[in-house]
Amino acid sequence: MEHKELFIYNSFTRSKEKFTPIDPDRIGMYVCGPTVYSDVHLGNCRTFISFDIIYRYLMHLGYKVRYVRNITDVGHLENDVDTGGEDKVAKKARLEQLEPMEIVQRYTNGFHDVLKQFNTLNPSIEPTATGHIIEQIEMVQQILDNGFAYEKNGSVYFDTQKLNATSDIYGTLSGKVQDDLLTETRDDLKNQSEKNHPSDFAIWVKAEPKHIMKWESPWSLGFPGWHLECSAMSTKYLGKTFDIHGGGMDLQFPHHENEIAQNMGACNCAPVNYWMHANMLLMNGRKMSKSPDPITGLSNSISPEELFEGTSPHMSKPYSPMIVRFFMLQTHYHSTLDLSDKALLAAEKGYHRLMDANRVLTDLAYGGNDQSSEEDVEINKLLDQAYEDMSNDFNCPQALSRLFMVATKINAIKNGQLDFNLVSRTTWERMQTTFHNFIFEIFGLKDDSHGGGNGANGEVLDGLMKLLIDIRQDVRAKKDFETSDKIRDTLKELNVILKDGKDGTDWSIG
């Protein structure tokens, strides 16, 4: 497929821009990954699923994409500023009496398992912060050599005032002016005196004696500041300036703002051409939070596992990973998304409607007379529009609405309400290809309503269901209602739904 014209909302310029990659055929994309000190948050999953769809669509457009998503396994402090906070991984290790790398391994595995359930593709490279200490030390040295940092008692601080004297870039991404920066940069007392200016930030931190994750450097036995890893690793794997940098909206400040500062200091260039931010996930209209509500005693929070297993008091039933993924598609990545039982119930219906329509498209033989018509033109327009929506800042909900309009046509054809002769063979085949591409390749959904994705067992399940549907018809014809009732009742117990249609009976789970 030739590269379609693509528009991306750039958080840096706050405007939708035509996308022009540095290399016409290759794209470099960096997305900030998780800090692996606890189970992955569902809100983070939303971010990674959003960028998974962006990654899939860029590849679908024919680009070769190098997609780098890091694992933060050191340096992310509890209080996010300078040396006052405790390292999140090290703290968890202390509490659980484990080696920090055991904590890292456990939660990295858990993170991968959850994303696999959501059917996200693996990034091309998944570098870790501890795996790039040398590169980070080198970058600190470059920033020092260029005069954009200073050392105090073994720690090294980025000199934001020096950057401000030569450029007005600092604060642009987050839209914060210097006064805001002053106010928002909470200072811990201990290190206030070390910094020349409150908005300066640590890029190398001298370790306290009790600190366990530390490495030799020219300045001290210490560890890198959290923001540094992304600058060092994006530069190593994507170059000094690359195409797309993504992450959750909450990372704009200070994390991404400071990444830009570090790259300016080390390389004297802005690192990223297009900054993209996925918005927050809410639940029942409010920010997710683990603290219990004073009245209900319930926390406004849910884990992926609770969602899949239906064990949360907020949900009436379990929702499969594909239904949750579909639910996320229904809102643009740049808007907040509100999770609720009601919204998931609706998403479940929508998911099955889409999958059912796709199955009809796949199974139904073309039954028209290969003539064109106004219907034909209308369907083609909808398919074109779905692509235009995706190329318009990855507007999934809009593209989805086009597919649903086509799905209505498909069902009408199946049920004989729309004349098959009004749709040409070319259009029918284009519908098949486009549905397949959107559902499986771009949206990254799997059809689990038929027990799909389980290889051999999926086939057995399908075979057994065909057999049962067949027997049900036979015994009805023989007026053996005892047996046909038994089939009906047992399937109901097993949550298998039969749907009688013009071309026979179809089925789905749940």
Next chain:
Amino acid sequence: MEHKELFIYNSFTRSKEKFTPIDPDRIGMYVCGPTVYSDVHLGNCRTFISFDIIYRYLMHLGYKVRYVRNITDVGHLENDVDTGGEDKVAKKARLEQLEPMEIVQRYTNGFHDVLKQFNTLNPSIEPTATGHIIEQIEMVQQILDNGFAYEKNGSVYFDTQKLNATSDIYGTLSGKVQDDLLTETRDDLKNQSEKNHPSDFAIWVKAEPKHIMKWESPWSLGFPGWHLECSAMSTKYLGKTFDIHGGGMDLQFPHHENEIAQNMGACNCAPVNYWMHANMLLMNGRKMSKSPDPITGLSNSISPEELFEGTSPHMSKPYSPMIVRFFMLQTHYHSTLDLSDKALLAAEKGYHRLMDANRVLTDLAYGGNDQSSEEDVEINKLLDQAYEDMSNDFNCPQALSRLFMVATKINAIKNGQLDFNLVSRTTWERMQTTFHNFIFEIFGLKDDSHGGGNGANGEVLDGLMKLLIDIRQDVRAKKDFETSDKIRDTLKELNVILKDGKDGTDWSIG
């Protein structure tokens, strides 16, 4: 469970020894992982499955085990000696025109996917060589400081003659005497002159200008020798001396021999108390090899995927990961294991027999009168022996044979050939627990004959099969043979097997 007395065959002393861990409750175990430059070899899978069972059994005995298994992503040279060979990962990256870390990511993911299919547990820590360059540089420095290495033109070599002058450890593990070492250490011409002695080996390698994976060090812009990573990472995560070091038999020399040398040089102590080596996997009696046979044109080689999908000309059908895992259990880890279609067919039967017996044990209510008997004593002895076998250098095949003897009793009870009254309730319950522990916890098998391990779909599958077995009985009673024949024929097509027994009909796939 209190720690049972355990005996381990120690490759270093060539004798079976009573196992005494350094800490009475905790065990440190290091296993050499894969070099991630190609799809994982089935022979490597055997090694990792062997150590998975060892890991599981140690935990079953009540130990806390820190299990470290590394990923080699740099430094493993094509010719294994000094600087003449090309780095395996870098070579693959050159051939595929990718960043080396993209190669690393792709094959690390593939490795994890295959091991997940084999149901191996994740290690506690899975460190990478590139993630520990600093630790490796520090170890080179220690070895230099202690006088066991010398620098030549930016590369650093381990001084085996210096070690030989102070200790007779070098050569003990592999049983090679100095003359052998001289003969077996193929020297590349370029670096011969740099080494003081042919058996010396590189621990830091100065990179050629074209080399892409390189780091700054006190000696040169270069990369660590392959053997170094395991010394540095085992020391970091398990201490200077730890309990168990495992790997494939082919790693004894030079890899493990050189690890010992490096640790002696850096810390002046032997790193490992118990060296364990898993033996090779053969196919059809011969070493696996990718080069085609001159007569048949077939290579004597098979990948895990070909095995699972049944696409190899060497196999008559696909074998599920659990059948392959069961097959591997049937041979002691210290013996060579010969893969063949015939052996896998037999393993398939054995696997189903074991799973069927376990299902009978789980489903059948105790039907005796709680008296003891000679049968009772015999069964308890077999269960004791299964544990003794495992504690005797992890003798899985022997333990398995005890379980099969118990399985015969279970089937006899089910079929009414053995009086249930001869087995006491305590023994019946002990049989249930022991079978469950061995099959699922220690051997790490899953019951996939009932479509198990697929969560919700497994339940649906089970429900549909119960319904069909029920309908089959009903329609037979009504003399509706058309329907009962249809059920029989369709199940046969789907490869679902019905087994009529005393307590009704059971089923399995395959």
